[in-house]
Structures are given as C-alpha cells and as structure tokens.
Amino acid sequence: MKPVEGGVTAPKGFRAAGIHCGIRKNKTKKDLALIVSDCDANVAAVYTQNVVKGAPNRVTKEHMKAGNCRAILCNSGIANTCETDGVEKAEQMAAAAAQLLGVKTTDVAVASTGVIGQPLPVDVIAAGLPQLVGELSPQGGHDAAVAIMTTDTYPKEAAAEFTVGGKTARIGAIAKGSGMINPNMATMLSFITSDCAISSAMLDRALREVVGVTYNCLVIDGDTSTNDMVILLANGQAQNAEITGAGPDYEAFEAALLSVCRSIVKMLAADGEGATKYLECHIRGCRDTASGRVLAKSVMSSSLVKTAFFGADANWGRILCALGYSGVDFDPQKVNVSFHSAAGDILVCQNGGSVEFSEELAKRILSEKEITLTIEMHEGEAEAVAYGCDLTYDYVKINGDYRT
Structure with missing residues (x-):
C-alpha cells in the first residue's frame, strides 16, 4: 500500500x-x-x-x-x-x-x-x-x-x-x-x-x-x-x-x-476553525477499546483542555477532570499523563498526582504545532486515539458572525 x-x-x-x-x-x-x-x-x-x-x-x-x-x-x-x-x-x-x-x-x-x-x-x-x-x-x-x-x-x-x-x-x-x-x-x-x-x-x-x-x-x-x-x-x-x-x-x-x-x-x-495546533490523545492500558475511545474523546472535547494547549499551559489537572466525567470507571491513582512534540517529552502527572517537571520545557513542548498527549491508565491492554485541535480566540471570531 x-x-x-x-x-x-x-x-x-x-x-x-x-x-x-x-x-x-x-x-x-x-x-x-x-x-x-x-x-x-x-x-x-x-x-x-x-x-x-x-x-x-x-x-x-x-x-x-x-x-x-x-x-x-x-x-x-x-x-x-x-x-x-x-x-x-x-x-x-x-x-x-x-x-x-x-x-x-x-x-x-x-x-x-x-x-x-x-x-x-x-x-x-x-x-x-x-x-x-x-x-x-x-x-x-x-x-x-x-x-x-x-x-x-x-x-x-x-x-x-x-x-x-x-x-x-x-x-x-x-x-x-x-x-x-x-x-x-x-x-x-x-x-x-x-x-x-x-x-x-x-x-x-x-x-x-x-x-x-x-x-x-x-x-x-x-x-x-x-x-x-x-x-x-x-x-x-x-x-x-x-x-x-x-x-x-x-x-x-x-x-x-x-x-x-x-x-x-x-x-x-x-484545520479546525481558528486552530493553531494539531492534537492527538493516546489512551493506553485501558480495559477495552470502546472505553478508551470514550476517554480520549472526553479529553479532546474539553474546552478547558483545548484552551490550555492553545496557551501552552501544562495544566494536566484539566485532563484528569475530563477523564473523570467521561462516564468510564477507572482508578484515578493509576493514571500517568505525558506530553510529546518535536521539542521533547515530559511526564507531568504520575499515579494521579503531581510530579516535579520543568515548566520551561513543558512550555517549549506545548508551543509546537503538533502535540501528542499520552495517558497511561494501567487498567488493561487496550488502546485508543482521538484527534483534535486547540481552541483559540479566532474560533469565537469565526463563529460569532458566521451567518452575517
């Protein structure tokens, strides 16, 4: 192929x-x-x-x-x-x-x-x-x-x-x-x-x-x-x-x-309206693929998560929040979160809690045009991916007068 x-x-x-x-x-x-x-x-x-x-x-x-x-x-x-x-x-x-x-x-x-x-x-x-x-x-x-x-x-x-x-x-x-x-x-x-x-x-x-x-x-x-x-x-x-x-x-x-x-x-x-960054959310170690998709889409649907990526802010708490209201049952104390881009990799959350990380490096990683968010659930062997973009000021401008 x-x-x-x-x-x-x-x-x-x-x-x-x-x-x-x-x-x-x-x-x-x-x-x-x-x-x-x-x-x-x-x-x-x-x-x-x-x-x-x-x-x-x-x-x-x-x-x-x-x-x-x-x-x-x-x-x-x-x-x-x-x-x-x-x-x-x-x-x-x-x-x-x-x-x-x-x-x-x-x-x-x-x-x-x-x-x-x-x-x-x-x-x-x-x-x-x-x-x-x-x-x-x-x-x-x-x-x-x-x-x-x-x-x-x-x-x-x-x-x-x-x-x-x-x-x-x-x-x-x-x-x-x-x-x-x-x-x-x-x-x-x-x-x-x-x-x-x-x-x-x-x-x-x-x-x-x-x-x-x-x-x-x-x-x-x-x-x-x-x-x-x-x-x-x-x-x-x-x-x-x-x-x-x-x-x-x-x-x-x-x-x-x-x-x-x-x-x-x-x-x-x-090419999402007003987007400046392409995002992928990878869920790993989930119980089954279906629940993994729900988790990944919940994160990619969060306006707070999307605006954090726009601002290159490693606000990982918003990610755990989005996982938590997805409707999928999991143990929050098993969750790891990391970010990846051309500027490097960084772990920002381990076992559902904070870890020391360089805010400067995180900023560089999240300032790239393509970013991967990886979430390790430690609940099973299944994986899933969701695709999205950041949420910017221009999204509001585009849709504020879309009809007129």
Whole structure:
C-alpha cells in the first residue's frame, strides 16, 4: 500500500468537477461539486445521528437503500436544513443531475453544507449543472474538494494504492469540515471512492469499522452537525474477484481505507476553525477499546483542555477532570499523563498526582504545532486515539458572525 495523488478521482472510472454556480456571493469561491462513477457502483454510507437532520441526508439515505450509486452532488454555502421544502429541493437537485447524466434519480446522492435555516436556491444549482457536468474529468477531484469547503482553509484530499486479489486497486477521498465537529458516527462531509470490486455488505462493514476509529474519533468543538455524511462508492474497475466475505482481500481493502480516512481526519483536525495546533490523545492500558475511545474523546472535547494547549499551559489537572466525567470507571491513582512534540517529552502527572517537571520545557513542548498527549491508565491492554485541535480566540471570531 502506498499514497498516490489524485484524491477522489485517483481510482479508475471516476470523474469529478467543481464550479461556482452562484450560491455564494463571492464569485471566486466554488460552491457546487459533482463526483460520478462511469459505471454502477456499490455504496455504503453513514449519516448524522443529530435528531435535526438536513434534507439531503434524508433524501440520500432513501436513495441509497438499494445499495447502488452513480453520482454525488454537493453544494456549499447553504445547508438545506430546517426548511419546509428542503426535501423537495434535494430531490430536485438529484433529478436535475440524473437527467443530465442519463441515470436514475435514485442513483444520485445529494449533500449540502453551510448555513442552517436559509432557503436553498435550487434554480441556481440547476442552471449551473450543465457547466458542472461538462467539466467532469478524471483530474477534477481537486476542484470538487475545493467546492465543498465552507470555513476550511484548504481542501482535504487523500488516496492510496494497494494490491487485492493480484490486482492493483485504489481508494481516494475528499472531505470538508472545520467546525461543528463532534461525532456520533461521522461528523462532516466526506466522499470516498474505490475501483475495488467489493459487495455492498462488505463495503458497509468496512466503512463502519473504519469510521469508528477515524471520523468518529475527531473532535473540534463539541457540536454534532445536522448534515454529517460519509459516502463510499466502489465500482469494481480494478477487476479483482469481488470481495464477498472476510479474508486477506477484505483485510487489504480495509487497511487501505483506514489509511486514507486517517489521513483525512488528521487534516480535518489540523484545520479546525481558528486552530493553531494539531492534537492527538493516546489512551493506553485501558480495559477495552470502546472505553478508551470514550476517554480520549472526553479529553479532546474539553474546552478547558483545548484552551490550555492553545496557551501552552501544562495544566494536566484539566485532563484528569475530563477523564473523570467521561462516564468510564477507572482508578484515578493509576493514571500517568505525558506530553510529546518535536521539542521533547515530559511526564507531568504520575499515579494521579503531581510530579516535579520543568515548566520551561513543558512550555517549549506545548508551543509546537503538533502535540501528542499520552495517558497511561494501567487498567488493561487496550488502546485508543482521538484527534483534535486547540481552541483559540479566532474560533469565537469565526463563529460569532458566521451567518452575517
């Protein structure tokens, strides 16, 4: 397995495009993206568990019931959420794209991201679709990645090549998300493609396994979006024997998917709204992986922990506090906490209590752009990781006038 260029169009048989159609006032910002498989593709998807769901989520979930998909259409700028005619507009988006592509409306997934509670100008989208379809290209993945951005400062793309059943296959992905990220399955928009031949059932299994340890372990600000969606398409163009069950081929596919999604998640974490530091929280020696994830996400969700990292303050008491209210039972007197970065390593808490350490060294370590927080629980053999960023003044500035 190795990283490759091309993002979501790196696999065979996929084309994409991204344009400005007029949803955003700024004409230099692309706001409409399309990803198309040249042949029928199996599909798996996960959606937000927020009770308030965007209309595109509801429409796409219904369309994908058959396990097949040919295209993903996504707009940025307006979320199409909490609108009385939102479902109708999402269906209109899908139908308009399907007509131009010559596929069934139910073969089109739709997604939207942006401001909640504002009407979506579906007529503007329909008017832009001929140009969007006309610009579809195997090199268009980057434009699609740009078009789905909202407060992101750069597009998120990743791809990997691997061997399965003696054939060379690829997985590619794009994603957007800088804020309103605290997952309960996934937590932003991410579109993933593969030319591997794999059944819908095994595709669904792989996606859920990988989401559990990547997108579902990402925390920016504690808010779960109404429009979260991860869609995975596999069109079989690699011509390997179809993966229909567990075994070496399935393991190779899942490993490649994990590699790509982990790369995407790290980019999302590093580009959190207003973030200045990328953070990883490693829980070691926990009783089981599930409880480890809860502990790690509790720490990464703490505003006080995140602001301490912003200020390069080794305030480890906040970390123990966040562990304590996670809901996981453990012995606080067994916990060790240490920080690691390019500037060095330092132990700041041992057996649940204070130890002597250099505040000067701690400051240097926590002033780096990438920091790892390691927590030893001494309760078992399991491990878990959560991904996140610091919480800064700019986060408030960005979200204080996000709508206006």
